[in-house]
Amino acid sequence: MSESDETQVSKxxxxxxxxxxxxxxxxWYQQPFVLAMGIIQPIxxxxxxxxxxxxxxxxxxxPGIDPTKIMMATFGTKDYFSFMSMSMxxxxxxxxxxxxxxxxxxxxxxxxxxxxxxTPVSRSAIILSKVLAASxxxxxxxxxxxxxxxxxxxxxxxxxxWYSILGIFAIVFLISVGLASFFTALTLRATRMEMPQAIxxxxxxxxxxxxxxxxxxxxxxxxxxxxxxxxxxxxTIDAVRRLMVFSDGFKQLxxxxxxxxxxxxxxxxxCVVLSWRYLNK
Amino acid sequence: xxxxxxVIKVEGLTKVYNHNLIAVDHIDFSVKRxxxxxFLGPNGAGKTTTIKMLITVIRPxxxxxxxxxxDIAKQSMDVRAAIGVVPQxxxxxxxxxxxxNILLCADLYGIPRSVSKKRAADLLNLxxxxxxxxxxxxxxxxxxxxxxxxxxxxINRPKVxxxxxxxxxxxxxxxxxxxxxxxxxxxxxxxxxxxxxHYLEEADALCDRxxxxxxxxxxxxxxxxxxxxxxxxxxxxxGIQKEEDITGLISKIEHVKEVxxxxxxxxxxxxxxxxxxxxxxxxxxxxxxxxxxxxLTKPTLNEVYLQYTGKSMRDAEESRxxxxxxxxxxxxxxx
Numbered sequence: 382m383s384e385s386d387e388t389q390v391s392k393x394x395x396x397x398x399x400x401x402x403x404x405x406x407x408x409w410y411q412q413p414f415v416l417a418m419g420i421i422q423p424i425x426x427x428x429x430x431x432x433x434x435x436x437x438x439x440x441x442x443x444p445g446i447d448p449t450k451i452m453m454a455t456f457g458t459k460d461y462f463s464f465m466s467m468s469m470x471x472x473x474x475x476x477x478x479x480x481x482x483x484x485x486x487x488x489x490x491x492x493x494x495x496x497x498x499x500t501p502v503s504r505s506a507i508i509l510s511k512v513l514a515a516s517x518x519x520x521x522x523x524x525x526x527x528x529x530x531x532x533x534x535x536x537x538x539x540x541x542x543w544y545s546i547l548g549i550f551a552i553v554f555l556i557s558v559g560l561a562s563f564f565t566a567l568t569l570r571a572t573r574m575e576m577p578q579a580i581x582x583x584x585x586x587x588x589x590x591x592x593x594x595x596x597x598x599x600x601x602x603x604x605x606x607x608x609x610x611x612x613x614x615x616x617t618i619d620a621v622r623r624l625m626v627f628s629d630g631f632k633q634l635x636x637x638x639x640x641x642x643x644x645x646x647x648x649x650x651x652c653v654v655l656s657w658r659y660l661n662k
Numbered sequence: 663x664x665x666x667x668x669v670i671k672v673e674g675l676t677k678v679y680n681h682n683l684i685a686v687d688h689i690d691f692s693v694k695r696x697x698x699x700x701f702l703g704p705n706g707a708g709k710t711t712t713i714k715m716l717i718t719v720i721r722p723x724x725x726x727x728x729x730x731x732x733d734i735a736k737q738s739m740d741v742r743a744a745i746g747v748v749p750q751x752x753x754x755x756x757x758x759x760x761x762x763n764i765l766l767c768a769d770l771y772g773i774p775r776s777v778s779k780k781r782a783a784d785l786l787n788l789x790x791x792x793x794x795x796x797x798x799x800x801x802x803x804x805x806x807x808x809x810x811x812x813x814x815x816x817i818n819r820p821k822v823x824x825x826x827x828x829x830x831x832x833x834x835x836x837x838x839x840x841x842x843x844x845x846x847x848x849x850x851x852x853x854x855x856x857x858x859x860h861y862l863e864e865a866d867a868l869c870d871r872x873x874x875x876x877x878x879x880x881x882x883x884x885x886x887x888x889x890x891x892x893x894x895x896x897x898x899x900x901g902i903q904k905e906e907d908i909t910g911l912i913s914k915i916e917h918v919k920e921v922x923x924x925x926x927x928x929x930x931x932x933x934x935x936x937x938x939x940x941x942x943x944x945x946x947x948x949x950x951x952x953x954x955x956x957x958l959t960k961p962t963l964n965e966v967y968l969q970y971t972g973k974s975m976r977d978a979e980e981s982r983x984x985x986x987x988x989x990x991x992x993x994x995x996x997x
Contacts, residue, residue: 390743390818391772400769408757492751496814499717499749500770501742661721 397502398510405484405514419477419518423469423526427533431462431469456597459536463626466530468594471617473526474553475585477519478561481511482568482577489572498660508656511565512649516557523553527625539628548624548634552641556617559645562652569652569659593618613644668692669822669854670699670716674725677711685711687878688725693856693871698848700869701858702963708878709858710750713826716856717747730821743771746820750827752807753814754799760786760810761795767814778817785813789843805836812843823847825857829864841868862963872963874970881970889966894919896935900928900942901955911949915941927955935960 409416437448437460449459456464488494497507527549564584568577589595591608592615598606609615620637623629670693677686686708693699701709714720716727718738726733732740754763761782768778786792789809799807808828815823828844829837845868847853859865865872866886873883882889895917902908909921912930917938920931932938935958943953 391774393772396772397770400766404755404758404766407762408755411757492749492753493755495714495719495751496747496749496753497770498719499742499745499747500767500818501739501772502770661719 395503395506395509397500398506398513401497401502401507401510402513402517405510406517409514409518416522420473420522420525422476423473423522424529426472427462427466427469427526427530431465432533434461434465436461455600457622457627457629458538462530462534463536464622465595466533466535467527467621467625468592468618469530470523470527470549470553470621471556471614472589472594473523474519474557474560474617475588475614477522478515478557479564479581479585480577481515481561481564482571482580483574485511485565485568486571486574486577490574494660504656504660505653507660508562508565508569508652509649512558512561512652515561515564516554519557519561520550520553524550535626538623538626540623540630541625545624549621552617552620552624552638555638555641555645556613559613559641559648562645562649566648566652566655569655588612588614613641616640667695669695669697670727670729670856672716672725672727675712675715675722675727676724677708677715677720678723684878686715689875689878689880691873691880691883693854695854696848696852697870698844698855698857698868700865700872701856701875702860702862702865702869702872702967703858703875704860707860707875709860709875710826711878712875713824713856713858717745717824718742743818744821746815746818746823748811748815748823748825748828750830752804752811754802754807754810756800757798759796759798760791760802763799763810764813764817767817771818773818781817781819782813785816788816789813805832805839808832808836808840809843812840816847820853822854822856825855827858827860829859829861837864844868862967866963874967876971882966886963889963890961891933893961893965893969894931895933896931896938896961897959898928898930898932898935898939898942899955899957899959900930900953901926902928902946903952903954906951908946908949908951911945912942915945 436456437452440446440448440451452459452461458464485494488497494507498504564577564580567580571577587608591605592612593609594614598609598615601609616637620634620641623631623634623637670691672689672691674688674690675686676684676688678684689708689712691699701712703709711720715722716729716734718734718741721735726735728734729741730744732738732744734741754760755766758766764782764785765775765778768775768782773781783792786795789812791806791809791813794802794806799810802810812828815825825844829840832840841864844855844857848855857868869886871883871885872889874881874889882892884892900912905926907923908928909923912918912921912928915938917932917934918930919933920929922929930938930942939956939958943956946953
């Protein structure tokens with residue numbers, strides 16, 4: 382360790398961002414079991430609820446009624462499975478990003494956070510690494526769930542094209558960043574494991590049911606419609622359905638992308654500002 | 663910077679948690695270049711809070727500190743780049759290997775890979791972990807983890823290294839090895855080291871200067887020798903055959919500072935016990951007295967601690983339960 386070779390260190394504001402993100406990802410892909418666990422739940426929903434609740438079958442056999450027409454009129458798809466499987470793509474993102482808080486709390490408890498805070502890494506980089514890593518995980522798992530939906534017999538809409546898949550990746554990325562920032566912001570001050578778990582329990586169910594995940598918003602009571610209409614998950618699910626299973630064109634897509642994109646930008650900005658405030662005590 | 667300039671300068675540094683728990687109470691001290699400076703005190707005395715303020719992880723409530731001229735609050739990024747930290751906890755990522763952990767630390771300092779790979783190899787060699795570099799940290803023993811933390815703390819070639827309880831929970835052998843690393847860093851690289859400890863032996867063996875801290879206040883600062891000398895030096899206990907007062911005789915002897923008669927024995931304080939003892943025997947023999955017993959005690963830091971805090975370091979350690987409670991309270995409020 383001679384003093385002669387003075388090294389030019391990076392002065393970039395965001396140095397360390399990739400190193401920290403990579404650390405999170407390594408922990409993830411080195412543990413295939415945990416990886417598998419993250420996908421099992423949405424797939425169960427898909428296979429059990431999506432396949433069992435065959436609403437079209439209920440009206441089959443009634444004279445003068447075409448079940449496919451009823452399904453198209455109410456859900457916009459020929460069968461219920463195609464309708465709800467796409468919401469599971471969005472929900473994989475919720476399940477995956479909700480656990481970002483656990484890793485924030487772990488890092489604090491193990492002293493890793495303090496070590497990182499004593500190095501010249503910007504506070505934003507510490508937090509954005511969590512958000513990015515969670516987003517990569519979420520996109521990967523959402524892709525697997527979409528593939529499983531295909532395998533289980535999803536019927537694609539008439540607008541479906543290869544570039545629809547790119548569109549899905551884009552909207553899933555936006556909602557992942559938004560939700561990961563949201564869950565990170567909620568756990569920035571937490572030091573106990575119960576906190577992220579409680580948040581997970583508290584937030585995921587309302588997010589799920591107050592959205593168009595299981596039923597079209599138009600069928601909801603008006604108070605629930607009001608909630609579902611501001612829920613960014615509804616817009617994500619709408620975009621995914623329009624790209625994959627609906628047949629009424631892409632007109633609505635710009636609104637969906639704009640809404641989810643603005644949500645992601647605002648929440649991430651809030652999260653970064655809070656990290657300046659709360660990471661140094 | 664000149665040889666004797668203060669590398670760390672602390673003025674009125676204070677940390678109050680939750681508006682009522684005063685962890686560190688207006689402390690002042692300075693650390694010179696190339697010095698090993700130790701913070702000695704029982705658990706919950708404010709050592710870790712002080713070190714966390716100095717390494718810019720928590721913000722002081724009041725007061726200032728500069729490290730290598732940089733203010734810990736205003737120029738925290740410069741301070742962070744210049745210092746190394748070896749925390750109390752094992753912070754290495756268990757799921758990563760030894761080398762991955764060191765390279766991660768290097769990335770956090772913005773050191774390019776072309777440089778950090780070479781440095782990491784050197785450091786692994788230094789802490790004798792080269793053979794284990796590709797093993798996951800999960801499989802490491804406590805001593806190995808400690809050494810890995812040390813390697814991570816040195817990756818940016820810091821001018822000042824902070825060690826928080828470097829030998830906490832280590833076995834005797836690993837502790838001795840850690841002391842050797844610390845001494846080597848000072849000797850070979852002229853590094854300035856700031857460490858906290860609640861082990862008296864550690865402070866005595868390692869530190870050039872010690873600050874004794876209790877209840878968030880610095881009680882006394884000095885070299886281990888100065889602190890021990892401040893007690894008045896060595897203590898000679900003497901017994902003679904005859905019931906005759908020899909206080910006057912003894913107090914004339916060289917280096918004797920104080921003579922007290924207690925229960926038929928004499929307690930003699932001397933600034934140099936080894937020289938005084940033979941002189942006493944000589945003088946008593948000349949005046950016809952017979953010495954029945956004589957013992958010489960060198961003061962330890964425990965006596966120093968007792969003198970300044972009014973309680974023995976070991977007593978302070980004994981009330982574990984209250985210490986644990988205090989620690990939990992602090993940890994919660996730190997978070």
